[in-house]
Amino acid sequence: MNTADLGLPVAVPSTALFTDQYELTMLQAALRSGTADRRSVFEVFTRRLPEGRRYGVVGGTGRVLDAVENFRFDETILGFLRERGILDEPTLEWLADYRFRGDIWGYPEGEVYFPGSPVMRVEGTFAEAVLLETVILSILNHDSAVAAAASRMSVAAGDRPLMEMGARRTHELSAVAASRAAYVGGFHTTSDLAAGFRYNIPTVGTSAHAFTLLHDTERDAFTAQVQTLGSGTTLLVDTFDVTEAVRTAVEVAGPGLGAVRIDSGDLLLIAHRVRHQLDELGAGKTKIVVTSDLDEYAIASLAAAPVDAYGVGTQVVTGSGHPTCSMVYKLVARADGEEPGTPLRPVAKKSMGAKTSHGGRKWAARRVDEDGVAVAEVIGTGPVPAELADRQLLVPLVSAGKVVAREPLDAARDRHIAARDRLPLSATQLSRGEPVLPTEYV
Structure with missing residues (x-):
């Protein structure tokens, strides 16, 4: 769906010079x-x-x-x-x-x-x-490559949701097209607001490590985020010490904390440890989201891990090693x-x-x-x-x-x-x- 379908104004530039x-x-x-x-x-x-x-x-x-x-x-x-x-x-x-x-x-x-x-x-x-040769090929070659990569990642993820978050890894206009193609291939959401606006794709996003580093303590950062976005938010827990961050996250948000995100390290090992810790703290329904340079192979390797969702950036928007068809x-x-x-x-x-x-x-x-x-x-x-x-x-x-x-x-x-x-x-x-x-x- 595009913004015309939503009744929103859209500037429609000519595509005539998208040619050789x-x-x-x-x-x-x-x-x-x-x-x-x-x-x-x-x-x-x-x-x-x-x-x-x-x-x-x-x-x-x-x-x-x-x-x-x-x-x-x-x-x-x-x-x-x-x-x-x-x-x-x-x-x-x-x-x-x-x-x-x-x-x-x-x-x-x-x-x-x-x-x-x-x-x-x-x-x-x-x-x-x-x-029409060049413009047709430029669109199909790019979007089909991204859709194929997304499809493979969707297969590897099974029933677990996939979030596309690769806007910063490609050209700003390519990022919007890539979000659309990833959605066709099986992704569920995107972090790119332009893609959400243009194609009505559900959007997601909470905070980066910079937000934690901005505050005097990790607790202060978590408190600010929870007070702003509610306890159902996702807290990023790998800025410093993951174990301490998870403990602080549950203390701040309570057992109803929506999710924690892990963005570095041995994701398989850390996910198991975090799941065990969350359960011990009474946060059994808090989900675990993993990011960090994932592709279809990394996602498949986490199939047995207690992971609830994946965030994928570079690999999906670049076709996971095959940026053209x-x-x-x-x-x-x-x-x-x-x-x-x-x-x-x-x-x-x-x-x-x-x-x-x-x-x-x-x-x-x-x-x-x-x-x-x-x-x-x-x-x-x-x-x-x-x-x-x-x-x-x-x-x-x-x-x-x-x-x-x-x-x-x-x-x-x-x-x-x-x-x-x-x-x-x-x-x-x-x-x-x-x-x-x-x-x-x-």
């Missing part, structure tokens, strides 16, 4: 050669998953729709392009009236994907579709002429090595077994086999230039959990391995 210059120079050359109006089909896919990943997660679809809708060349932007001498006047005149009027299909946000999956398909004239945007079909109704013919890059691609406008479906568990990602260009007709993955996102697939962010989050649950059990293993589903071309 060669998109515009290709446009100018195509206008000059008379090929700009040829009907074209571009597809977004990745040739491989990041090393060791079993599945990918589509993140950022909603942001792509916003970007396409706001891809406009106003006078300021046109003036910049004119001043730099990047484009000639006929091209600038063409851009002044630019609106994407084609169609976009794609895997719905939160769905899982595999190598070759056509996660998004953009159809229109070459001119209007080629301009290596998605590409390739022309896969185009008409031989400019006349409406001219048939499409497949085209594909045939370079040496691993950069080949499959031509043709594709459909995708997921084959399942008798128990409803996915067994293969099936991709084709011809008729869809009857047994896969109701298993197709691409849905309409934009029709004749109009966005037709807006949805609350919770819908994408719920979709991801459901899609992940339909994968083979080995998908949730954190050990390195191949994609959990094979990709079959028919």
Whole structure:
């Protein structure tokens, strides 16, 4: 959900310069050669998953729709392009009236994907579709990487809540997008207020070590926080001595203390000691929150620890070692002429090595077994086999230039959990391995 859904005012800047210059120079050359109006089909896919990943997660679809809708060349932007001498006047005149009027299909946000999956398909004239390449890829590559990392952490955490708190570890705008993608991948809250404002994600936050150090004693700091936020607050107990801090925290807040947070040290050992101490002090319902450079592996290692929630920063907003999905945007079909109704013919890059691609406008479906568990990602260009007709993955996102697939962010989050649950059990293993589903071309 965005602030428009909440009835809040939002400035909507143009996304037209979120692009590489060669998109515009290709446009100018195509206008000059008379090929700009040829009907074209571009597809977004990745040739491989990041090393060791079993599945990918589509993140950022909603942001792509916003970007396409706001891809406009106003006078300021046109003036910049004119001043730099990047484009000639006929091209600038063409851009002044630019609106994407084609169609976009794609895997719905939160769905899982595999190598070759056509996660998004953009159809229109070459001119209007080629301009969207960079902005679409920049959003999908970033958000899908974060969503995949978040999904793995969600699996490792089980039923324990996950808090995203990585805003200070990335660009301020990337932080907002990362919070959104982490929520799609299974996180529950964020510390980033801009993400809470923009996307209605629940926000959390209490205090840092600086707040404790500001006061003359740890007791003074705890007292100030409890008096301000109530006994249900979370007190940070590892500034000095954890054992003493826990004792002081319960004395100040009483047995109804909401939680204590541990941000350093041997989290497994300390969590057990703190849990034992809290129980002895009569604070049996006080929860334990752990932070400190967690990733999916560290979270999994704490599965047997008496931990109630995790706070994750750097690793989730940077894709846990894989900050991009290596998605590409390739022309896969185009008409031989400019006349409406001219048939499409497949085209594909045939370079040496691993950069080949499959031509043709594709459909995708997921084959399942008798128990409803996915067994293969099936991709084709011809008729869809009857047994896969109701298993197709691409849905309409934009029709004749109009966005037709807006949805609350919770819908994408719920979709991801459901899609992940339909994968083979080995998908949730954190050990390195191949994609959990094979990709079959028919």
